[in-house]
Amino acid sequence: MSTGVLLYCSNTPTYQYHRVAERCVELIKKNLKLEITIVTDAETYKKFKPLGFINYKLIEPELGNKRNGEQWNQLERCHAYDHSPYDTTILMDCDYFCYTDNLLTYTNIEDDFLLHDKIHDITGKGTYDFRENSIIPMLWATVIVFKKTDRAKRIFDMVKYIKQHYHYFCKLYRIDFPNYRNDYAFTMAINQVNGNKQQTFLPGKIPTLPALAKIIEVKETGIVFEYDDKINEIENQDVHLISKEIFNV
Amino acid sequence: MTVGELKQKADLSYDISVAKKNALERAESRQIIAHNEHLFKADAQTICLVKTLSEQKDKFFVLDTNDNPCEIKDPANFLNKLIERNQETLNAYSQIHETFKRR
Numbered sequence: 001m002s003t004g005v006l007l008y009c010s011n012t013p014t015y016q017y018h019r020v021a022e023r024c025v026e027l028i029k030k031n032l033k034l035e036i037t038i039v040t041d042a043e044t045y046k047k048f049k050p051l052g053f054i055n056y057k058l059i060e061p062e063l064g065n066k067r068n069g070e071q072w073n074q075l076e077r078c079h080a081y082d083h084s085p086y087d088t089t090i091l092m093d094c095d096y097f098c099y100t101d102n103l104l105t106y107t108n109i110e111d112d113f114l115l116h117d118k119i120h121d122i123t124g125k126g127t128y129d130f131r132e133n134s135i136i137p138m139l140w141a142t143v144i145v146f147k148k149t150d151r152a153k154r155i156f157d158m159v160k161y162i163k164q165h166y167h168y169f170c171k172l173y174r175i176d177f178p179n180y181r182n183d184y185a186f187t188m189a190i191n192q193v194n195g196n197k198q199q200t201f202l203p204g205k206i207p208t209l210p211a212l213a214k215i216i217e218v219k220e221t222g223i224v225f226e227y228d229d230k231i232n233e234i235e236n237q238d239v240h241l242i243s244k245e246i247f248n249v
Numbered sequence: 250m251t252v253g254e255l256k257q258k259a260d261l262s263y264d265i266s267v268a269k270k271n272a273l274e275r276a277e278s279r280q281i282i283a284h285n286e287h288l289f290k291a292d293a294q295t296i297c298l299v300k301t302l303s304e305q306k307d308k309f310f311v312l313d314t315n316d317n318p319c320e321i322k323d324p325a326n327f328l329n330k331l332i333e334r335n336q337e338t339l340n341a342y343s344q345i346h347e348t349f350k351r352r
Contacts, residue, residue: 102278110286111315120274124267200315203288204278207271230264236341237275 003107004035004086007094010061010073011044017073018047019247021094023218025051031098034090039076039083057083077141077182078163081148081156091144095241099222102238103143111200112147113155115186116140120205122234123227127210134175134184136191140206141182142240151193158189208240215246265349272345276338284327285320287313291334299328 005028009021021038028036029052037055040048045056062075076083080091088107106114117139119128130138146152162169162185169188170177177184190199209215209225217224222235225243250258280291289295289311302309303324310318321327 100279102281105281105283105288108283108286109288111288111317120271122271124270200317203281203290203314205274207274207278232264232268234271234275237271238278 001087002035002085003088004037004084004090005032006080006084006086006089006091007036007038008073008076008080009038009040009044009094010076011041011047012073015244016047016247017094017244018044020241020244022049022051023247024092024094024097025054027098031101032090032104033101034104035086037083037085039079055085074182075163075180078156078159078185080144081146081153084146084148086148088145088147091146093142093240095244096142097218097223097239097241099236100238103145106145106202111145112149113144113152113190114146114200114202115144116142116204116206117201118205120207122207122209122225122239123213123232125210125212127212128208133177134173134187136173136187138183139187139190139201141186142206142208143202144186145202155186155189155193158193159185162188162192206240207234207237209234209242211242213243215241215243218246261352265352269346269349272342276342279338279341280334281314282330282334284330285322287317287319288315289313289319289331291331291338293335296328296331296335299324299331303328 007021007024009017011017018040025036028034035055037057039057039059041061042058045058059076061073063073077091080089084091090103090107117137119140121127163180166180166185170184173188175184191197209223213225213227215223215225216231222233222237223239223241224231224233226232277290282289282291298311299321302311307324308320308322309324310320313319
């Protein structure tokens with residue numbers, strides 16, 4: 001049974017995502033010690049520095065999705081089931097930095113599709129209270145652990161269908177987030193596949209540093225960030241980074 | 250104490266509270282363990298349950314973090330794993346907690 005990590009990474013005119021992915025890969029190699037596959041486009045691929053043994057899958061990214069008026073490539077994740085060469089896959093955003101081996105725990109279980117339903121805002125400001133933004137509780141597609149089962153395939157097929165009819169499903173679930181967002185696409189797909197019931201989740205909360213926190217330094221063991229005119233640090237804790245300005249320097 | 254000093258103390262209190270919450274989150278996420286292909290949280294409740302059941306039976310069922318039943322056939326080994334992980338996380342948390350006291 002093979003286990004590996006699947007990352008999606010495409011640069012945009014605003015962000016050098018390959019530089020985020022490079023740091024992410026270093027941490028995966030150090031802490032998870034799993035095989036890695038990066039799904040990327042040819043232009044982004046050329047910019048990657050040598051990262052050792054990595055499987056690359058080159059695709060033509062779908063364009064058209066925007067966030068805050070900027071290009072936002074988030075449209076390929078629904079193909080992860082087909083793109084993954086592994087029996088058990090940790091599909092994660094390349095801005096999720098594994099400072100621990102906690103994710104390995106989730107690869108040795110019988111559940112075939114797990115993601116987080118709770119989030120922890122590291123600044124303590126409760127930035128991510130989206131409960132009023134849809135009629136179903138939002139799930140977080142930042143980290144998804146799935147196996148190659150019929151049920152997992154059904155979920156990904158449903159995400160593809162939802163992507164095609166995204167605005168219809170947004171109206172159905174009263175989601176007030178007009179551009180395509182994987183978090184909502186997977187939330188709706190799971191709700192549909194499970195017969196309008198929610199499913200099983202990854203335990204715990206996804207630790208997230210919101211965009212308002214400016215990252216000062218990405219260290220070997222953690223992140224130094226500035227928020228509210230104060231410098232803070234988190235160490236030896238997985239973290240989802242929203243602000244990516246530091247990687248453009 | 251001046252208003253400025255009061256504000257400084259209040260800010261410090263707030264910062265410690267946020268840092269404590271983050272440290273607790275870190276400890277709690279580390280408390281998740283896999284056993285027999287099921288996920289469990291190595292917290293006081295699980296440890297007490299497993300300890301109590303293991304005193305009565307050699308094999309028993311418990312619910313995992315997603316309420317799926319899991320048969321525990323090796324209670325001693327499971328309890329040992331739970332306690333080890335629980336103490337590992339609380340030991341790390343206690344070290345961070347010491348730094349709060351010094352602030």
